[in-house]
Amino acid sequence: MAIVSLALGLVSMMQLSVDLTDDELRAMLSLSPPESPTPRAKPTNKFADNPKAIELGEKLFFREGLAGEGTTQSCASCHNPDLGWADGIQFAKGDGVGTLNTPTVRNSAFSNFVFWDGRADSLWAQAAHPIESPIEMHGSRLGVLHTINDDVELKKLWVELFGELPKYLTSDIGALHAAPNEEFGEIWQGIKASEQLAINTAFVKTLKAIAAFERTVISKHSNFDLFVNGLRKNDIELIEKLSPQAQRGMQLFVGKANCINCHFGPLLSDGQFHNIGLEPYQDILPVVGRPDGIEKVRLDLFNGRNRFSDDTSWKANGQMLYMISNEHTVGALKTPSLRDVALTAPYMHDGRFATLEAVVQFYSLLPGFPGIGHREETLNRLLLSDDELAELVAFLKSLSSL
Amino acid sequence: MRIKTLLLIVFGALASCQSPLPLLHFPSGQAPLNEIFSFEVELVDGPAESVSVDADMPAHGHGMITAPVVIKIDETHYRVDGMMLHMPGYWEIYVEVSRNGQSERFMVPLTLEAWQ
Numbered sequence: 001m002a003i004v005s006l007a008l009g010l011v012s013m014m015q016l017s018v019d020l021t022d023d024e025l026r027a028m029l030s031l032s033p034p035e036s037p038t039p040r041a042k043p044t045n046k047f048a049d050n051p052k053a054i055e056l057g058e059k060l061f062f063r064e065g066l067a068g069e070g071t072t073q074s075c076a077s078c079h080n081p082d083l084g085w086a087d088g089i090q091f092a093k094g095d096g097v098g099t100l101n102t103p104t105v106r107n108s109a110f111s112n113f114v115f116w117d118g119r120a121d122s123l124w125a126q127a128a129h130p131i132e133s134p135i136e137m138h139g140s141r142l143g144v145l146h147t148i149n150d151d152v153e154l155k156k157l158w159v160e161l162f163g164e165l166p167k168y169l170t171s172d173i174g175a176l177h178a179a180p181n182e183e184f185g186e187i188w189q190g191i192k193a194s195e196q197l198a199i200n201t202a203f204v205k206t207l208k209a210i211a212a213f214e215r216t217v218i219s220k221h222s223n224f225d226l227f228v229n230g231l232r233k234n235d236i237e238l239i240e241k242l243s244p245q246a247q248r249g250m251q252l253f254v255g256k257a258n259c260i261n262c263h264f265g266p267l268l269s270d271g272q273f274h275n276i277g278l279e280p281y282q283d284i285l286p287v288v289g290r291p292d293g294i295e296k297v298r299l300d301l302f303n304g305r306n307r308f309s310d311d312t313s314w315k316a317n318g319q320m321l322y323m324i325s326n327e328h329t330v331g332a333l334k335t336p337s338l339r340d341v342a343l344t345a346p347y348m349h350d351g352r353f354a355t356l357e358a359v360v361q362f363y364s365l366l367p368g369f370p371g372i373g374h375r376e377e378t379l380n381r382l383l384l385s386d387d388e389l390a391e392l393v394a395f396l397k398s399l400s401s402l
Numbered sequence: 403m404r405i406k407t408l409l410l411i412v413f414g415a416l417a418s419c420q421s422p423l424p425l426l427h428f429p430s431g432q433a434p435l436n437e438i439f440s441f442e443v444e445l446v447d448g449p450a451e452s453v454s455v456d457a458d459m460p461a462h463g464h465g466m467i468t469a470p471v472v473i474k475i476d477e478t479h480y481r482v483d484g485m486m487l488h489m490p491g492y493w494e495i496y497v498e499v500s501r502n503g504q505s506e507r508f509m510v511p512l513t514l515e516a517w518q
């Protein structure tokens with residue numbers, strides 16, 4: 001420890017409650033770099049960092065009944081800021097009830113792929129799904145445009161940013177809902193191709209504004225970050241922001257428990273997909289995971305390679321070009337960020353664990369056999385003591401934004 | 403890390419093959435963690451009919467989550483696009499060189515750390 005800490009100028013290492021190895025020290029520092037990360041540029045959305053798009057996107061995000069006539073929900077109905085930008089319940093609940101837990105919007109701007117199986121390659125492509133899902137907002141792309149057209153404030157902002165809305169919205173024969181899906185497909189087919197294109201184009205602009213807002217929903221500094229800052233600045237008061245128990249949990253996280261294998265970097269996530277070997281749950285069919293996500297993202301009309309993207313080049317969409325699915329990706333689901341994880345219970349893709357204590361207990365014991373595919377082979381039973389389990393949880397709770 | 407990586411490349415290739423090892427040129431001197439990257443393969447013992455590249459994490463029981471594409475630059479240089487070593491730990495990069503109907507496989511060990 002001495003060599004590395006002196007090399008890094010960490011003269012305050014003696015204030016720690018744990019004795020870290022050089023590797024543990026480097027690993028710990030990598031979780032909280034001096035500069036906070038910012039989302040990468042998103043060339044498929046030229047409005048991604050446009051202040052007016054962010055303003056419009058925020059209003060759209062919180063607009064109840066966004067998806068059109070007869071709908072009541074907003075994006076915030078399931079991505080509630082007071083509930084960690086998720087919903088606090090086991091299964092996503094909209095017009096119906098799903099079988100998946102709602103992921104948080106927070107830090108989603110850092111993701112290359114969105115949804116548990118990564119079936120969307122951008123936040124703007126993701127936003128189309130809940131709007132038209134019969135068990136979520138249960139509306140349509142045309143319904144969204146009607147909502148904007150009928151709302152003076154939204155329309156003003158939208159037109160200032162994007163220009164005119166499609167003429168179809170004000171035509172005598174115009175329908176209230178239309179989308180190329182099972183429910184509204186017949187109406188959609190009755191719309192002229194040129195008008196379909198205008199509707200899709202306007203819909204995508206709307207989605208890009210929502211995505212622009214979502215990119216601003218990012219974790220803030222936590223007690224863990226203050227602690228690491230304290231080490232860098234030799235500030236005892238900051239070092240004391242992380243309790244001795246949480247410090248021991250941090251050491252487990254980067255060391256013996258090896259959580260850092262998938263939860264690395266400042267977001268404490270690799271953003272990739274893994275099968276952690278969860279047992280079948282109730283009578284719900286196991287999720288196929290990444291192979292299904294890859295197939296869907298390739299077929300998605302709104303993926304970064306299609307006409308509605310602002311940059312269809314392979315350079316801007318590299319992961320789409322090279323991604324593969326095989327037997328190792330079956331059952332693989334996205335690694336969530338652990339920033340603010342204490343605020344987003346329940347946990348796992350099906351919300352089966354109500355508490356962080358239950359989550360770390362699972363990783364400690366790895367009970368049963370996977371419902372599908374095979375478990376990531378680096379996962380081994382840790383058989384942590386009760387004290388160690390509590391220490392890990394204390395560390396996870398120290399990652400909440402202040 | 404750069405020196406460590408180069409040493410590993412030399413050791414691994416010599417350990418697995420009789421032929422002179424291909425040289426791997428990483429743009430920033432090392433393979434990045436969890437990012438798509440390209441690198442070049444230089445065949446020091448002359449042209450080949452084809453070159454293919456793959457990578458594996460033996461301890462994890464899995465390989466890459468991308469399928470790299472090898473593009474011939476000239477007779478002895480190839481560019482490999484679409485590489486991604488998505489997890490920290492011990493990786494083996496395999497370079498298979500085919501000549502005169504026979505192929506030879508070079509193994510290049512590489513260790514990526516979570517903090518690099």
